[in-house]
Amino acid sequence: MASLAAGPLQHEVALVTGATSGIGEAIARRFAAEGARVAVVGRDARRGNAVVAGIAAAGGCAAFFAADVTHDAAVRDLIADVLARFGDLSILVNNAGRSVPGTVVNTTAAEWEEVWRVNVSSAFLTSHHAVPRLLERGGGCVVHIASEAGLKGLKDRAAYCAAKAAIVGLTKAMAVDHSPHGVRVNCICPGTVETPMVAELIETHANPAAMKDAFLERRLTPYLGTPEDIAEAALYMVLPRNRYLTGAVLSVDGGSLAR
Secondary structure, eight states: OOOOTTSTTTTOEEEETTTTSHHHHHHHHHHHHTTOEEEEEESOHHHHHHHHHHHHHTTOEEEEEEOOTTSHHHHHHHHHHHHHHHSOOOEEEEOOOOOOOBOTTTSOHHHHHHHHIIIIIHHHHHHHHHHHHHHHTTOEEEEEEOOGGGTSOOTTBHHHHHHHHHHHHHHHHHHHHHGGGTEEEEEEEEOSBOSHHHHHHHHTSSSHHHHHHHHHHTOSSSSOBOHHHHHHHHHHHHOTTOTTOOSOEEEESTTGGGO
């Protein structure tokens, strides 16, 4: 199989969390297709190794790293393991996410804490341990995957809206702190994307057809997004030639925010 090393990301090492399915998997595959060496991070070894095998079959380079990115020690070890394997780290994509339905009245404290850990604490911890390496090497990119829920209110998604809004704020704060030193930090806010998490939300709803219709009604497009749509936006953000892009919050949501 021909090597993909000649792509625009040929000198990059990318770490993608939540990369064993959905948006994270699509980003890992897209970056690898452009020449990056990719650390596929997740908790499911079977799915993670399948992603790595698919990347290898397409001529790319990737390795799976099992880690729970909500735990400080695990993330510290993860960054060390990625550096030991690839010798560098230049791109961090914080994609790990979790949503639960509920208002502030019926969301439990445990559910709130879980959503916050998976969406926000993981992004903080990976950034906390990875950004020093990016600074040390003279620059790099961080891409946070937030959501349209971080920019507008969604019914019965109090914890998720709060967590994704925090990611938007974290993006801007990190851009202010680190862009002058060569680390570009940007954020993508996807609309509803056809991922396993969204499929589960629809399937477990009391009226799955009505749930999907509600997702579609928020769009200007007659269809939902795909993980590949978000991967294209992430690629744009990390291309070395896009040096002027930092602190950006990009909605890729089928026009939802414009409604």
